[in-house]
Amino acid sequence: MTAGGAAIEPLVRIENFRMDFGETRVIRDLSFDVRAGETFGFLGSNGSGKTTTLRALLGIYQPTAGVLHIGGKVFEPRDGVRLGYLPEERGLYKKEAVLDVMVYFGRLKGLSKAQARSWSLEYLDRVELADKASTRLDKLSGGEQQKIQLGVTIMNDPELLILDEPTKGFDPVNRRLLMDIIEEQKLAGSTVIMVTHQMEEVERLCDRVILLKDGTSRAYGTVAEVQEQFGGTLYRITYTGPLPGSDLYEVTAADVGSADLAPRNGADETAVLRELVTSGVAVRSFTTERVSLEEIFIRVYGKETADLT
């Protein structure tokens, strides 16, 4: 709310979005918003409709029904917010030299040739590709090409950065480098929408998230709120002896002598511990952990979904 009490229009607003491809309904009824300045995690299993939603938001697909607005209106490429979009399908002009391709895109995005060149050289240095400036793009590895594509995406200092699986196919070191670059964009004030399957990236970067399932929202809110929706905490125990089932907890992970227990039916730490001891489990350690997004993801999309609600 503003000081005067008027609601602030979110930068992205999606309301009652529906998307059919012929007879197939991919998005059923999806509503969420993305506020200016936040980093928003767009999560869901393969084929749940994330890319479809982004394409409809950017006018690549015509929605079957619903409102998809950026900056209060339907997106128009050359009008409105400055956008950086890293699509799921990658591809740049592969027969040209890296620096030439970057400068070309910089010019398309409104930079002068000198600005595009100096920005690109600095970026190439940052992503450890300074020695590849004159190399043809198709001589670069897949990950190296992706670094160039991310550079092209962010070089116009976008107000809204939409990244469809930005770190897909990267090794851990380069993934961290890419995350650092995205975080810098966030700190510089960009609004970021990020599709990712990497929960540690979400926990590191995202202010709010949505989990898409069966064409609609399964969970939505800040990372802490989503964790709370899924019980908030779990109990990690080490023990000896058998571990019986109980109405007070669900075993969500188990190894030899250790297990994670998600409380059920309103049980708290004391109730779960008492239940374990009463049923003869020799508890060696008992700690309370915050349920991770990874765990939530598995519960929503894995075979235990039926036990959730």
Ligand SMILES: Nc1ncnc2c1ncn2[C@@H]1O[C@H](COP(=O)(O)OP(=O)(O)OP(=O)(O)O)[C@@H](O)[C@H]1O
């Ligand atoms: N143009 C299209 N015509 C028909 N079906 C489509 C089209 N585009 C997407 N789909 C279908 O819509 C569903 C959602 O696809 P989408 O690419 O949006 O999923 P996603 O959540 O981005 O998946 P992933 O995580 O695997 O990238 C899939 O079943 C896909 O086959």
